[in-house]
Amino acid sequence: MPELKVEPLPFHPAQILKWDEGYIAISIDGDFLQLDTDLQQISEMRKPFPCPVKHCVLLEKQLITTWVDHELMVARMGSFKLDDGFVTGPERGELRTRRYVDSAVHPSGAFWSHSLDAEPLVLCSNAKQFVFILWKKGIYSMGVDAGEHWRNPEPKWKDLERLPHAEVVISASIQGSTLHVWSRGSGHNQYNLENGQLLDSQILEFDGILNSVYSFEENHLLCYESGDVVWHRTDAPQVHLKLKGPVQHAIWSSQHDAWHIAGWREEVLLSETNKERHVIDDLPVQILNYNDSSLLLMNNGAFVESSFQ
16 A cells, blocks of 8 residues: 655554544654644644553543553543643653642643543543543543533443453443443443433343444444454344454444454455455554545554555
8 A cells, every 4th residue: 555645653653533623643652743634743742641541532622531550550531622732741750759639640731630540441422521431430421511411330241240351341432312331241231321321231142352342323343352343233134254363443434334444464344245355564553534535544653545445
C-alpha cells in the first residue's frame, strides 16, 4: 500500500480521535498532539499527566480521558476543552510523593479532574453523556457538566461466576437509547441509557476469551484473544472468521456493508457474503475515515491508504 504524503506522528500511537476542527493523536506514553483536518501537526506534543492513557472519548467539544498507572496504583479521570489545547503537566516523580487524596497530582490544563479509587474498565459516550465502569464499584452515567445521571452495581452474570475473570467488563458502547456492556466470558448486558434499567442479560456461547467488541447500531463484532471474530446480530445468523492474530481495531463500513478490520499484520473486509484479506508489512493501530477514503494508522506513526477503497 502506498504511503500518504502526510507527516508521520512523532511517536508510537495508541489512538486518534476526530472532532469538528481536526484530530487528537495520543501516544502509548500519554502524549497529546493536535492535528488539523488534513492530518497536519499544528501543536507540540504535550503530556498533561505522567501516565499512559487508558481511555479517551469525545463529548461535544470535550475530551474525557482516564489514566492508570498500575505500579503506583494511580487512576485519574479528567476532561479537556478542545478549544483550549493541551499543556504539559507534572513529572512522574511527583506521583510517588503526593499519594494522599488532598494533595493528589491532577492533569494540567484539565477543565475538571477526579482521583479514582478503583481502576476504570471502560468508557463510552454519545453527544450528551458518558458512561464508565469502575472495577468492583459499578456503572456511572454522567452528563456534559460531569453531573451524575445514575449509577448501577457492577454487572454480573451468574453462570460466569465459577470461571476466573469471566465477569470482568472489557467493552461498553452506546447504541441509540441502549448501553451495551460485555465481559471477558462473552456476557452481554443491555441497559436503558436514560435511567440505567437492566433490559436484557445473556451469555453468548463461544469458547474463548473476549478481548474487544466493536458495535454499530445492532451489529456487534466480538473479537477474541485467539484471533476469532464473531459478527453477532440478534435476528440474523452469526458470521465467524479466524484471523492470524488479535484484532487491533475495527469499524463498520457503510460503503461495503461490512466490517473493516485491522488485524495482526492484515486488513480484512468481512461481509455476509465475502471475506477479503490483504497482508500488511507493519502492525496497524487504527482505521480512520478520512475524506472519502479509509486510512490505516500504523504502529510506527505513519498513515497509509487502505486496500479497500
